[in-house]
Amino acid sequence: MSLLSARHICKSYPIKNYQFAKDDSFDAIKNISFDLEAGKTLAIVGESGSGKSTLARQIIGIEKPTFGEVIFNGERLHFSSIKNKKMRFKNIRMIFQNPYESLNPQARIGTTLEEVLRINTNLSNKQRKEKVANTLSRVGLLPEHQHRYPHMFSGGQRQRIAIARAIILEPQVIIADEPLSALDVSIQAQILNLLQELQEEMQISYLFISHDLNVVEHIADEVMVMYRGEIVEYGSIEQIFDQPKHPYTQTLFASTPMYRKRFKEFEKPDFKTKKGLKEQGCCFAQRCHFCEPHCQSKPPQLIAQEDGYKIACFKAE
Structure with a gap:
């Protein structure tokens, strides 16, 4: 049985047509279905505007699909269910394209990571701090880095922090939305190796969104090719x-x-x-x-x- 499945996901956005005084809609993604197995990587590729990031927002619950359903561990995830929201937040995490924009510039890194634990776990203050230090070490940073602000890190270090935030709850699925595109080529290889090491160590499943076929070839088990919101080809690497x-x-x-x-x-x-x-x-x-x-x-x-x-x-x- 698949760990994460999407069934017939569609997303339409309303368009206001003032000239003719009537509303219209734009179909961003159309009838998308896939299955992601535990410990595997499904890469979603396609040019800008093909609907890759829109699909990711439906899967993680940032937006509600117009039609279709998301199934996790055999259970349908209802958008309005508080129980499902908590389960989705803990087990399906996301790494964004720009690590600096995804971090609070006014909060120390330790505070940002501790906040995730404070909301989603019953750990004590001491246990949270230990967890933060261990997670930073896990992604190749030093425990003392938790006292610094985001602007004090390089782009590669910020992405490591974003990865630390994604794995700190030990999720089963991570959606990585162009996690390497904002980094230098030399740093991309380091982050890619880190993602692969974490997958092997924690048995994480990746939904890996990218336009870089070279990266996809190294990390993916299956590939889904999208164009204008539709799947045009789907198969093994x-x-x-x-x-x-x-x-x-x-x-x-x-x-x-x-x-x-x-x-x-x-x-x-x-x-x-x-x-x-x-x-x-x-x-x-x-x-x-x-x-x-x-x-x-x-x-x-x-x-x-x-x-x-x-x-x-x-x-x-």
């Missing part, structure tokens, strides 16, 4: 990286220097809108090299195969 089949996934690889040689024919896709193309067709039809008339009239279904691989493409079918 070997299936996606050895032989990606969806034209959008191939385009992503072609735009990454490390993989460009293998997919050079997709390096310069045509971004011009094709005449007569309607929104009810495939979400990638406007940019697809293989777009045919039937791609413009109806969307392809996400077809699952016996080995768990899924793809939404008429050409691949």
Whole structure:
């Protein structure tokens, strides 16, 4: 049984159209389903605006999905349930992209970490301080760092602090939303190694959001490719990286220097809108090299195969 599952998650945002005096809506994510096993990493990849962070907000409970459900350890998480909120907060934690913005600049690091324990545990003051010191050591910082403010640390150290805050309650799932993108390349490797060490030590499951395919290849067990709020391809790391089949996934690889040689024919896709193309067709039809008339009239279904691989493409079918 999967540790964390999403079933048919949809999220729409209202749009006020003052010109015609009527409301409309924008579908940010559409019919997203996945399963995350204990101790494994599911990477969510796609360009900016594909709905990756929006999906993360639905899973962790920052926003309420328009439709669908999140299941943790076999139990459906209700958005309004106080019990579910406490369980979700303790067991599903998040690491944000910018560590400095996610930390209170006016609070010492020790105070920030202790606050999490004070609200969510029954530990004494002494036990909380010991827990904070041990957690800082666990992420490669010194216990005395708890007396400093966020501005006194480097970017890599701040991300270690953010990781410490995420693991201090010993969660089962961590959602990492672009945790390396704000860091120097030399620091990225250190943080990536730390995340892998913590996963092995604590058996944490990661929902890892990234646009960096090189990082994804090193940390992920499965990959879910999103475009314009939809899943276009889903499979194991070997299936996606050895032989990606969806034209959008191939385009992503072609735009990454490390993989460009293998997919050079997709390096310069045509971004011009094709005449007569309607929104009810495939979400990638406007940019697809293989777009045919039937791609413009109806969307392809996400077809699952016996080995768990899924793809939404008429050409691949």
